[in-house]
Amino acid sequence: MPQPYTPTEVVQAVAAGVSRLIAGGLTEHEREIELDHLAGLYAERTDVRHPFAPLGDTPLRTRAELRRHFAEAPARARRPDRFEPVGHVHETADPEVVVFEFSYVGSMAGRLFELPCVFVSRVRDGVIVESRDYGDHRGLARVFGGLDDLVTALAADSRPE
Template sequence: MDSPREVFLRLVNGVCDGPYDELAELYAEQTHVSHPFHPLSPPPLLSRAELHEHFTGAPPVARTLIRKPVDITVHETADPEVIVAEFAYRGHVAETGETFTVPCVFIMRIRDGRIIESRDYIDAIASARAWGQLDSLLAALRPAEEADADR
């Protein structure tokens, strides 16, 4: 059985290299994955099936990110199931050569080699910029009345 550190490393490397259809297998059947600092407050992902869709669904844009996790520090805690992982996704956009760094902190509870809970703190602005989605993120954040006035 993989340690929490090994599961985390399989996850972040798998996000970069695939195969994406196997990533959901790192999670328990019932799980709780949240993105507390995401500006659009998406609902948590609560099952392996939802995570499978999350990892294998079509990307938001036709951009290819070539990336690797870097600057990885994994902090073990007094609870052997819980780790705090600091890292960044660093890479470039294949189509443009534009470079990016997306800082992240994951707080994960991993039991019996499966992720049962994860709070993923990802720099949403850096991520949106890398994916070419910064304008759509900003548009989604505008109050409805301001967006209507812009039309």
């Protein structure tokens, strides 16, 4: 895979790589290559956050943490028929910063879905040095049959100590 360089190319490559991982169907070797490629789109020292994560935001600060984050995505018992990013990158007055407004669009067992996302990313020298990724975590859980697990985790997280 050629290394993207412009901020637009980099954020689009991240969303496309995530789509390939979620869509599945990769051999273990292909999955490892994809994980390495995705991690390589980030600086060695970075700051990636998911402010809308339902169980709280855990900052990802290194390339290794990002690779683990992508690798630890829950195994999906159900594989989508289609899962791809569709949207538009907005450039800003700062040439390092782009806003990628998109949806992961797909279908599961013939039912269409759309999961809105916004990435606000700073790309320097062809790698992401900072990003705020706003995604529809509840919608993702719904599409992949994980709502019960999410509710259980939220209930456990909200119990007083």
